[in-house]
Amino acid sequence: MTAEPRVIVVGAGVAGLATGCYAQMSGLSTSIFEKHVLPGGCCTAWSRKGYIFDYCIEWLIGTAEGNDAHQIWRELGALDGKSIRNFEMFNRVVDEHGRAVTFYTDPDRLEQHLLELSPADAASIRSFCNDLRRFVRLDLYPFLKPAPLQSVREKLGLLRAVLPALRLFWRNAATPMNRFSAQLHDPLLRRAFPNIFFQDPQDFPLMPYLFNLAAAHNRNAGFPQGGSLGLARSIEERYTALGGQIHYRSAVQRILVSQGRATGVELRDGTRHHAEHVVSACDGRTTLGRLLEGRFSSPRTDRLYQDLLHRPGTLYPGVVSAFVGVKGDVSADSAHSTTYLLSAGDAARLPGALQKSLVVQLRSRYSDGFAPPGRSVIHCTYFSDYSFWKSLRTTDRAAYRARKREVAAFVREFLDRRHPGLGERIDLVDVASPVTTERYTGNFHGSILAWKGFDEAEDVTGRMVNRDRMRLPGLSGFSMAGQWVAGGGLIRAASSGRFAAQYLCAELGVPFRAWESTGTRPWTPDRLGRLPQLERWYERERNQS
Structure with missing residues (x-):
């Protein structure tokens, strides 16, 4: 040695x-x-x-x-x-008819908003927001040392921090989100709560939702x-x-x-x-x-x-990402992140989709420098079936590219429907599938998490x-x-x-x-350095046409 x-x-x-x-x-x-x-x-x-x-x-x-x-x-x-960008809301969920719920990170504001939407769900709303207030007051981030290397004093310190909130943790770790949301009377809230994290991770309990909403309220879940x-x-x-x-x-x-x-x-x-x-x-x-x-x-x-x-259901699904370059900006009153609940017809047009939803994030509002001057970037995502994309790319590369073009076409039309006139200002659409993620990172089935x-x-x-x-x-x-x-x-x-x-x-x-x-x-x-371009066939096809 x-x-x-x-x-x-x-x-x-x-x-x-x-x-x-x-x-x-x-x-x-x-x-x-x-x-x-x-x-x-x-x-x-x-x-x-x-x-x-x-x-x-x-x-x-x-x-x-x-x-x-x-x-x-x-x-x-x-x-x-x-600098760090923090947002007052975590996500907004909009249904097919335009009805929306905003998941504010402030417990008081969130409770007031939810009660206005559905007075009939007052008991469940107050219970959720009261637990959120308790999570806001907690400070538990045990990431510095693995348990076997912790001293007795360190273990006792962690135990003292956890014990007062043990019942809170147990109750919210034992309550699945889908069970909590299913008992809500309002149909929008029933569908929206599982999409606080943009897309429904399925089978999650309440605890991670409360933990991350609380972290965002404490400005501890910002965007660098x-x-x-x-x-x-x-x-x-x-x-x-x-x-x-x-x-x-x-x-x-x-x-x-x-x-x-x-x-x-x-x-x-x-x-x-x-x-x-x-x-x-x-x-x-x-x-x-x-x-x-x-x-x-x-x-x-x-x-x-x-x-x-x-x-x-053991792994996080892969995602399809459609990045949209836009001339100008999106309307100022638009949320930085929105989950749109799709009709059956719209959902059927998204190749390999696992859920009837599309997440639209205005990424130019997250950080400066993501777009040229006078332009913006929108990021659209949905959970998608890796096997669908893998089979296409392996057996029929032309069909694989055609499905990507279908994603791009849907995104163009959907954004124009939600923001009239936006479609004419779209500069480009770049689509990545779960197979793209697997190719460049090696992650099994393109699972990011x-x-x-x-x-x-x-x-x-x-x-x-x-x-x-x-x-x-x-x-x-x-x-x-x-x-x-x-x-x-x-x-x-x-x-x-x-x-x-x-x-x-x-x-x-x-x-x-x-x-x-x-x-x-x-x-x-400029400290990002020289960045690669993925899937150069986009440019080749454009030049040939």
């Missing part, structure tokens, strides 16, 4: 970058190998004709000071020099300037400033193993790089099946990848973190990080990198160290 143990990290997503940052701060020499040309994984963006299509962040937990999540982002330099790729670029800058090295266009083909120990990686071009420890921060199925050639597993990974992975929370998979991943310490039996010198190990969401991905570094430091007898970045250089859009 050298004075500075060499660590190789596979994947430059948020988890991989975080692992590298914390390992570097703790005195470990690291290198990250990434197959793409950009950092961030799913936390990314691409461009066309001067528009920036921001793909990932809808809200970011940890944008307010004074909690563990914010501390992690500060340690990673993710928010250096950036620079968006998704901006977040990744800031962490990349922090990592390289700490002495880390990133190798782009360097796809790892397999993890080298000798005598039960990971010794490095072999790239797709055949070159080999050696290290004392390897951390895989990429898709879990790829890690176990291809990189480790199926040679290592555990009872928990077997449960996840041989059973739960193939069980319907991996395992759904509040399910058996969350229990299994929790044991992987706290009992297996993110390791595999029979394989030393190796650990896993990221959403496929620690659950979905950017703060969990970043936290998993911190955990991986802490476990590694404990194993090596090296003190774990972390400190906040002191970067103050103002963020500007």
Whole structure:
């Protein structure tokens, strides 16, 4: 073992970058190998004709000071020099007839609005808003240290914070949203409540809705300037400033193993790089099946990848994204985020749609720099069936492209219907399917957030973190990080990198160290760097026509 143990990290997503940052701060020499040309994984963006299509962040937990999540982002330099955009509403839901409900983040304003819409549902509305007020007063973001490494004092401190709210947690974790909404009298509220998170994640209890609404009210779920790729670029800058090295266009083909120990990686071009420890921060199925050639597993990974992975409803669905470039702006009174509940006829026109809804977000209101001067970007999304798109792209590429054109045509017509005259000002429409996500990130079935929370998979991943310490039996010198190990969401991905570094430091007898970045250089859009264009056939077809 050298004075500075060499660590190789596979994947430059948020988890991989975080692992590298914390390992570097703790005195470990690291290198990250990434197959793409950009950092961030799913936390990314691409461009066309001067528009920036921001793909990932809808809200970011940890944008307010004074909690563990914010501390992690500060340690990673993710928010250096950036302003934060906060909204008074979380989402608006509009039905086929134009009737709307707005989910304000302020409990008092939300209660008044909901009571005006449906006095008959007063008891349920007041119960929901009273619980929201209690969540607003809570401050529980335990993302700094895994349970096995916590001291007795730290565990007692967490217990003291949790105990007074234990009944609140239990009641809202045990009440499914679909059961709560089904007993509402008003038909719009009955359909709208499950769409607070833009699209209905299905099978979620009330607790995450209350937690995130409360975080938004406390300005702790804002949108950072620079968006998704901006977040990744800031962490990349922090990592390289700490002495880390990133190798782009360097796809790892397999993890080298000798005598039960990971010794490095072999790239797709055949070159080999050696290290004392390897951390895989990429898709879990790829890690176990291809990189480790199926040679290592555990009872928990077997449960996840041989059973739960193939069980319907265990993963977040993939999404179809349609980015729309618009000349000028959308009407000022439009919400920044709206879920439109679709008629059966409209829903049937969306290829591969899993729900009868379309989310429309005015992304230019989230951050400056997403569109050329005098123009705007709208992002339209819907949950979609990965198998539908995969089959098309595999067997009939022309049909695959035709379905994408159908999405673009529907979005153009729908937006013009909702905002008369907007269709004439549409500059371009860029469509990405779940297969697009899979191709560029490697995420299984194009699932951006991996395992759904509040399910058996969350229990299994929790044991992987706290009992297996993110390791595999029979394989030393190796650990896993990221959403496929620690659950979905950017703060969990970043936290998993911190955990991986802490476990590694404990194993090596090296003190774990972390400190906040002191970067103050103002963020500007040019720091995103050169962005790729996806699916260039759009331009080829346009030129040919």
